[in-house]
Amino acid sequence: MKILVVNCGSSSVKYQLFDMTDESVLAKGIVERVGSDEAFIKHQPTGKAKMQTKVEARNHEEALKAVFDSLLDPDHGVIKDIGEISAVGHRVVHAGEKFSGSVPITREVVDALIECQDLAPLHNPPNIMGIRACQSLMPDVPMVGVFDTAFHQTMPKEAYLYGLPYELYERHKIRRYGFHGTSHRYVSARAAEMLKKPYDQTSVITCHLGNGSSIAAIKHGKSIDTTMGLTPLEGLVMGTRVGDLDPGIVLVLCEKLGLSVQEVVNGYLNKKSGVFGLSNYLSNDFRDLEEAAAKGNEFAKLALDVFAYRIVKYIGAYAVAMGELDAIVFTGGIGENSFEMRKRVCDRLTFLGIKIDDAANMIKGKEMDLTTPESRIRVLAIPTNEELVIARDTKEIVARS
Ligand code: ADP
Secondary structure (H helix, E strand, O other), X not given: OEEEEXXXXXXXXXXXXXXXXXXXXXXXXXXXXXXXXXXXXXXXXOOOOOEEEEOOOOOHHHHHHHHHHHHHOOOOOOOOOHHHEEEEEXXXXXXXXXXXXXXXXXXXXXXXXXXXXXXXXXXXXXXXXXHHHHHHHOOOOOEEEEEOOHHHHHOOXXXXXXXXXXXXXXXXXXXXXXXXXHHHHHHHXXXXXXXXXXXXXXXXXXXXXXXXXXXXXXXXXXXXXXXXXXXOOOOOOOOOOOOOOOOHXXXXXXXXXXXXXXXXXXXXXXXXXXXXXXXXXXXXXXXXXXXXXXXXXXXXXXXXXXXXXXXXXXXXHHHHHHOOOOEEEEEHHHHHHOHHHHHHHHOOOXXXXXXXXXXXXXXXXXXXXXXXXXXXXXXXXXXXXXXXXXXXXXXXHXXXX
8 A cells, every 4th residue: 555645835845655565665755946936856766866856836736746747757756657546644734623633634624724724824725735736636545634733632721721811712712732743643652662661651751853843741642731832933942933932022022123013923033033043143953053062152052052941941841740751752853863952951851860871872863762771761862753654644544434
């Protein structure tokens, strides 16, 4: 059974084709600059040479056509007929309160996602365009929606409500939703396997640290709290996003900078803040910041310190919120690769009885227990694999329906 996983952004289409008999990846790639005259595809068939070529992709449907052409290409392709694809799994960012798990995509599901569009105006519209494009190109192929918010639907009210008037939750659904759910779900389940404990008896704090970063408290296999909120702007200090902030600052900035709320939120809080802003606009890439900090750049050091401190603060909060803790998991580009950031965080957690094995912590991009045998709580590095989760969910749901 071959399953195509599709992740549509505003100007990109990422894809992976899985052979689910052994969960191997047959090909993966990305169409970039969708909507412009300069669209191109980067296509990587497993075991064959990579290909990059200019394509016509003025919309998501044309981009997906280019994906199919690459998958069928006599030299770089991996299938002979589009009919070999049994199902498509779509990554969708925001499902509001509608779905607490993956579902077969029906007209009602698409309508429900359109209803949530206001909650994720940057993400949901391209996700829906991707679904519609696939439906038009392969009308008889079953499709499944896998939602970033779904895994966090187990949060209790005390964790997902803001201290706002309750009517705003009732009327406008203003609440914490959380994101990166597919990643938190994958790494927490792998952590339980690595710890050789049943998932529903394991308590972990998962730190997904990438361009966007979030932490989740996962008690007995269920997300009970997470740092991102109604939108992916809340919580940790990120690459360019501000994270937690006194809302009063927005008003002060509007006044001082003579900007609208929209300009402050999009221009400053989303794009110029985080470690990028803190480092005096040096970089949002941790490789650059770590190199600059090692050479004595004070702004880079400060940015890394603030980033780490916020993580430590949330780990403390979530350890108390759960009342038990088996492991802390690092994932995402930074969590998987930056031994410096893992060390920076874990050195502040020794009072929890955490002891890092410095040699093990040097690992990059591999699963590893980073702690010494005496450590009271394990610290694990686990590369995330959201596409595999989407492919597995798609396979299971298609088999059921
Ligand atoms: P996204 O959130 O876009 O999926 P990733 O999870 O791929 O992002 O993370 C990207 C970030 O990971 C980069 O911005 C970079 O800061 C960080 N990163 C990647 N490799 C390393 C490395 N070897 N050392 C430190 N940071 C790294």
